[in-house]
Amino acid sequence: MQRKGYFMSDEGSVSLVLFSGTDDKLQAASVLAVGAAAMGRRVEIFLQYWALDAFRADRVLKDHGVAPEAGEEGLRAMQAQGKPHWSELFAQAKELGEVQIHACADSMEMFQITKDDLDVMVDGVWGVASFFMAADGPVTFI
Amino acid sequence: MQRKGYFMSDEGSVSLVLFSGTDDKLQAASVLAVGAAAMGRRVEIFLQYWALDAFRADRVLKDHGVAPEAGEEGLRAMQAQGKPHWSELFAQAKELGEVQIHACADSMEMFQITKDDLDVMVDGVWGVASFFMAADGPVTFI
Amino acid sequence: MQRKGYFMSDEGSVSLVLFSGTDDKLQAASVLAVGAAAMGRRVEIFLQYWALDAFRADRVLKDHGVAPEAGEEGLRAMQAQGKPHWSELFAQAKELGEVQIHACADSMEMFQITKDDLDVMVDGVWGVASFFMAADGPVTFI
Numbered sequence: 001m002q003r004k005g006y007f008m009s010d011e012g013s014v015s016l017v018l019f020s021g022t023d024d025k026l027q028a029a030s031v032l033a034v035g036a037a038a039m040g041r042r043v044e045i046f047l048q049y050w051a052l053d054a055f056r057a058d059r060v061l062k063d064h065g066v067a068p069e070a071g072e073e074g075l076r077a078m079q080a081q082g083k084p085h086w087s088e089l090f091a092q093a094k095e096l097g098e099v100q101i102h103a104c105a106d107s108m109e110m111f112q113i114t115k116d117d118l119d120v121m122v123d124g125v126w127g128v129a130s131f132f133m134a135a136d137g138p139v140t141f142i
Numbered sequence: 143m144q145r146k147g148y149f150m151s152d153e154g155s156v157s158l159v160l161f162s163g164t165d166d167k168l169q170a171a172s173v174l175a176v177g178a179a180a181m182g183r184r185v186e187i188f189l190q191y192w193a194l195d196a197f198r199a200d201r202v203l204k205d206h207g208v209a210p211e212a213g214e215e216g217l218r219a220m221q222a223q224g225k226p227h228w229s230e231l232f233a234q235a236k237e238l239g240e241v242q243i244h245a246c247a248d249s250m251e252m253f254q255i256t257k258d259d260l261d262v263m264v265d266g267v268w269g270v271a272s273f274f275m276a277a278d279g280p281v282t283f284i
Numbered sequence: 285m286q287r288k289g290y291f292m293s294d295e296g297s298v299s300l301v302l303f304s305g306t307d308d309k310l311q312a313a314s315v316l317a318v319g320a321a322a323m324g325r326r327v328e329i330f331l332q333y334w335a336l337d338a339f340r341a342d343r344v345l346k347d348h349g350v351a352p353e354a355g356e357e358g359l360r361a362m363q364a365q366g367k368p369h370w371s372e373l374f375a376q377a378k379e380l381g382e383v384q385i386h387a388c389a390d391s392m393e394m395f396q397i398t399k400d401d402l403d404v405m406v407d408g409v410w411g412v413a414s415f416f417m418a419a420d421g422p423v424t425f426i
Contacts, residue, residue: 024303024333024334025303028301028303028332028333028425031390031412032301032412032423034412035412035413035416036416038413039413039416067304067305067333067334068349068352069304069305069306069334069348069349070305070333070334074333074334074337077394077395077396078333078394081393081394083390083394137422138422138423140422140423140424140425141425142303142425
């Protein structure tokens with residue numbers, strides 16, 4: 001049997017539900033998105049809750065904190081690493097391949113914001129059903 | 143190539159391992175469960191650790207907090223949204239389709255509780271192997 | 285239609301991206317790894333950020349905390365359960381089946397550590413692309 005890399009297969013998209021709004025998780029998610037896009041996979045990203053909040057045009061570059069277990073040392077290591085910001089990596093992913101970013105309509109309503117409040121890299125607002133229809137691969141929740 | 147929505151395909155269940163016990167993650171999980179059930183997918187939910195604790199009959203409706211990054215503003219937005227409680231959404235999912243909720247036997251032992259301590263919407267107690275046997279689709283960890 | 289358990293199918297590996305470094309999530313991940321290995325599935329584990337930090341040789345057995353929602357009661361329940369440490373369960377998984385653990389090269393660089401700083405159960409250091417190539421099944425993010 002020949003092994004076929006998941007991200008290289010033709011079977012379905014890579015679907016990421018972004019829930020968490022801390023910079024470390026957004027960074028990890030952006031690296032997955034870039035990797036998948038670079039390997040020719042279609043990527044569907046769905047922004048909910050605190051991840052959506054972090055994609056507001058006026059908040060993208062703000063400090064969104066990191067997981068509590070990072071500690072002082074982890075935070076310093078992360079800040080010192082000199083990697084591109086997660087927003088830049090998501091933009092790269094969109095340039096590299098077929099990557100769509102949609103905001104969850106329910107979460108938009110919760111924050112009482114409209115598409116104009118979001119960063120330009122967000123393609124639109126979707127209900128959960130639309131995301132599920134587009135997500136023809138497994139869903140990774142981050 | 144015709145695209146087939148993942149949640150509409152016949153290939154396997156939607157399997158959610160619920161680990162986190164905060165109200166925001168449980169809410170997000172319940173929305174995924176309702177969406178998948180509404181689209182005719184079989185849903186297997188497995189309750190571990192703090193999510194299991196939140197499904198105790200006498201704790202379901204308690205305040206379980208939210209992710210630290212929510213902040214004061216996020217918490218207020220969530221409380222003000224007037225959406226049904228996550229327990230109600232899970233109950234809706236069970237009415238809509240083939241949705242099973244099992245408690246992890248290891249976590250039950252950890253909390254020293256029995257099935258009688260859990261909300262009635264929990265169908266039973268399973269070992270990890272039983273969940274894996276039933277989970278014939280990818281596993282989303284929340 | 286015959287149902288085939290996901291973890292028993294021949295279609296692809298079980299791929300776990302470990303991001304979080306708290307003892308409760310690492311414990312949950314190790315239980316999934318042991319379960320999958322016991323059922324004959326190939327398991328690919330990729331260590332990023334705080335999970336990688338927890339796999340440093342001199343930190344594996346340290347206290348890495350738990351999720352904030354655990355509370356005093358949850359923490360006590362977890363400590364009292366007398367289960368093997370997560371590092372022992374990952375070692376068991378490796379004995380049971382085809383389980384590989386790789387450290388993320390980017391995260392290694394962030395912490396400025398080398399393979400010698402990691403626990404012996406870590407098989408090597410991989411870039412994200414290598415992990416994606418090996419991960420021929422859905423990715424679960426923990």
